[in-house]
């Protein structure tokens with residue numbers, strides 16, 4: 001995986017989504033994230049059609065269930081030839097191991113979500129009643145994921161150096177919560193710009209609304225890619 005800008009395809013309809021993709025030159029390599037919004041509407045046939053068009057796919061289903069259910073779900077997804085799949089690290093050691101076992105024999109990399117980038121320190125303590133500093137909670141969950149066979153994590157770019165220190169330099173840190181300087185954070189709490197993410201060592205950034213809701217989505221993608229890649 002070559003440090004991609006991953007576009008979160010959070011479109012309400014597939015027509016709008018295909019229109020966005022059709023703006024790119026045919027040989028443009030794109031890494032696309034299909035999350036719950038599009039997967040619930042369009043399911044596996046949509047994933048398959050995008051794979052057939054040559055796109056790399058991050059299936060962001062954030063699985064979180066008992067180990068047996070997660071393993072059986074991962075066994076099914078293992079046949080889909082997607083590049084990345086998410087679970088929640090807070091599902092625990094056995095669930096993480098079960099997910100990895102379910103993906104055995106496939107090339108799908110398993111990423112564990114640490115603390116959602118929409119949650120800050122206040123929400124962690126006041127709502128989730130986790131009496132830890134956010135960065136300690138994130139690194140704890142990252143270590144749990146690493147020790148139990150995940151290939152990487154989802155975190156804010158701000159935590160990447162700490163995660164790599166407690167795991168390994170090769171442990172993938174894919175980071176949403178990306179906002180170019182001119183963009184509002186919206187519901188994201190732990191944000192970074194594309195260039196900050198690059199200098200903090202992110203292995204890939206996930207960008208949704210700054211691209212999909214932009215007046216000119218193609219330009220927005222190109223500008224973010226340029227800032228990330230420079």
Ligand SMILES: O=c1ccn([C@@H]2O[C@H](COP(=O)(O)O)[C@@H](O)[C@H]2O)c(=O)[nH]1
Nearest residue numbers: 008035115116117176177206207208209
């Ligand atoms: O901690 C997380 C985990 C996943 N996401 C997903 O990434 C995109 C971000 O979209 P933006 O519009 O750029 O905020 C979205 O699909 C989330 O489901 C995340 O943001 N944080």
